[in-house]
Amino acid sequence: MTQIAGAQVLTCPVNLDDVDLFSPGAQEYWFDAYKILHEKAPIHRIPGEGAAPGADAFILSKYDDIAMVVRDPDLFPFYNPGEETQAEEIFNQQGFGAVNSTTQTMRPDIEQHKQHRIQITDPWVGSTGAPRHTAMITQAATGLIDGWIEKGQVEFVKGFAAPLPQIVIETILGFPLDDIPQLRAWEEEQVRRFVYGSTHKNLLSPEEEVDNAKSLVQFQQYIKQRLDEKRACPVDDMVTFLSQVTYQGRQLDDAEIVGVAYGMHIGGNETTQYALTAEAYVLAQRPDIFQELKADRSKVRFFVEEALRLYAPTQGLSTRRVARDTEIRGLPIPKGSLLHLRYGAGNRDPEEYAEPTEFRLDRPHAGRHLTFSQGPRACPGSGLSRLEQNIAVNLLLDRLDEVHFTPGKNDFTHQPGIMLGMWNLFLDFTPA
Numbered sequence: 001m002t003q004i005a006g007a008q009v010l011t012c013p014v015n016l017d018d019v020d021l022f023s024p025g026a027q028e029y030w031f032d033a034y035k036i037l038h039e040k041a042p043i044h045r046i047p048g049e050g051a052a053p054g055a056d057a058f059i060l061s062k063y064d065d066i067a068m069v070v071r072d073p074d075l076f077p078f079y080n081p082g083e084e085t086q087a088e089e090i091f092n093q094q095g096f097g098a099v100n101s102t103t104q105t106m107r108p109d110i111e112q113h114k115q116h117r118i119q120i121t122d123p124w125v126g127s128t129g130a131p132r133h134t135a136m137i138t139q140a141a142t143g144l145i146d147g148w149i150e151k152g153q154v155e156f157v158k159g160f161a162a163p164l165p166q167i168v169i170e171t172i173l174g175f176p177l178d179d180i181p182q183l184r185a186w187e188e189e190q191v192r193r194f195v196y197g198s199t200h201k202n203l204l205s206p207e208e209e210v211d212n213a214k215s216l217v218q219f220q221q222y223i224k225q226r227l228d229e230k231r232a233c234p235v236d237d238m239v240t241f242l243s244q245v246t247y248q249g250r251q252l253d254d255a256e257i258v259g260v261a262y263g264m265h266i267g268g269n270e271t272t273q274y275a276l277t278a279e280a281y282v283l284a285q286r287p288d289i290f291q292e293l294k295a296d297r298s299k300v301r302f303f304v305e306e307a308l309r310l311y312a313p314t315q316g317l318s319t320r321r322v323a324r325d326t327e328i329r330g331l332p333i334p335k336g337s338l339l340h341l342r343y344g345a346g347n348r349d350p351e352e353y354a355e356p357t358e359f360r361l362d363r364p365h366a367g368r369h370l371t372f373s374q375g376p377r378a379c380p381g382s383g384l385s386r387l388e389q390n391i392a393v394n395l396l397l398d399r400l401d402e403v404h405f406t407p408g409k410n411d412f413t414h415q416p417g418i419m420l421g422m423w424n425l426f427l428d429f430t431p432a
């Protein structure tokens with residue numbers, strides 16, 4: 001993503017009236033805002049911002065409320081901000097359908113959703129399938145570290161956190177690594193609404209919608225070209241697999257294959273980039289933790305989970321629609337409302353976590369955070385992402401003796417939107 005100068009305008013919230021999670025600069029004060037929401041407004045109304053005319057939106061910040069909502073997709077179905085826009089028309093006319101169009105054909109209900117995960121994504125990016133990529137991930141991460149280890153300095157986002165997940169997901173899909181500059185540009189278009197969209201609905205202007213859709217239609221056509229090549233000349237990669245797999249007693253059609261690959265590409269890139277960046281940030285900030293991990297590698301997986309909890313890349317990634325009148329915490333929530341789920345706030349809920357802002361390697365149930373969501377629609381790529389992070393942290397511990405923030409270079413600011421992503425991270429280190 002390109003950093004836009006001067007975007008930070010909000011100041012730290014003190015009262016509930018100051019809480020604004022979405023205006024420019026808000027991302028620097030989210031953690032302060034969450035404390036206020038937990039105490040004063042665990043279900044925070046945004047008047048008039050619902051899905052239906054006159055309906056409201058609500059920000060949910062409590063762990064239990066968010067976990068309850070994501071586990072009940074009938075009452076709280078996904079809300080897709082793209083479904084009310086011009087983009088859908090462009091995808092339908094020029095590409096392979098809107099982003100979620102294959103949901104109806106491939107996983108219309110929870111049982112099919114489960115089958116989709118087991119048969120289509122788990123063998124490649126789930127916790128059962130991801131380990132087959134261990135050697136590839138290790139090689140990619142080692143190559144990146146080799147590129148800067150002698151220098152004693154690195155800008156970690158460009159030098160490691162961004163390229164690693166990108167190389168990994170392009171390799172899994174079977175896209176040529178020479179295409180990475182173009183694929184990166186498309187990937188940034190894929191997440192554009194979540195970074196530069198306005199309000200909790202991640203809205204782009206009508207002009208931006210059109211530009212975004214035109215660019216992403218080209219990406220869909222690119223996937224289709226790769227698919228044709230793999231049909232002619234099958235290899236061991238995920239797109240070839242999708243072209244051959246029998247699912248629900250039939251082969252997948254082009255739109256379905258493009259849709260699955262498209263989802264892997266958006267999910268598999270920047271989220272893991274942000275997680276890796278946050279982990280390097282903690283290693284530099286906490287020499288005690290760095291040394292503890294170096295001495296006992298069995299703690300690395302707890303380190304990864306605690307970093308995912310405290311610095312969830314998906315702070316606010318997700319909105320649900322309310323299908324029927326209901327109530328949460330005794331508050332009536334009418335049909336047509338929208339629920340903005342703050343996974344990042346749930347992860348810092350003091351009712352769920354003792355001393356929630358403390359980084360602890362001995363948290364009970366370390367992996368139970370909300371960062372990958374929970375329930376039937378939880379992230380299908382969490383197995384791959386966790387593997388990448390564990391391999392990366394272990395390699396950094398192998399290759400570095402100590403690591404610090406480069407003096408005078410870091411402002412530790414984040415991109416806007418609803419995900420937590422540091423723009424850059426300058427590190428000085430002593431090679432091992």
Ligand code: HEM
Pocket residue numbers: 125169263264265266267268269271272275312313314317318319343370371372373377378379380381382384385
């Ligand atoms: C740290 C890394 C990651 C985080 C924090 C993350 C988080 C999430 C979350 C929270 C959701 C559910 C969104 C919602 O509730 O609306 C999700 C969905 C998804 N993720 Fe991930 N993810 C990560 C990495 C990955 C990877 C590596 C892949 C693929 C290789 C992936 C693919 C997907 C896909 C395809 C969906 C949509 C699932 C659906 O439509 O039901 N994610 N992810």
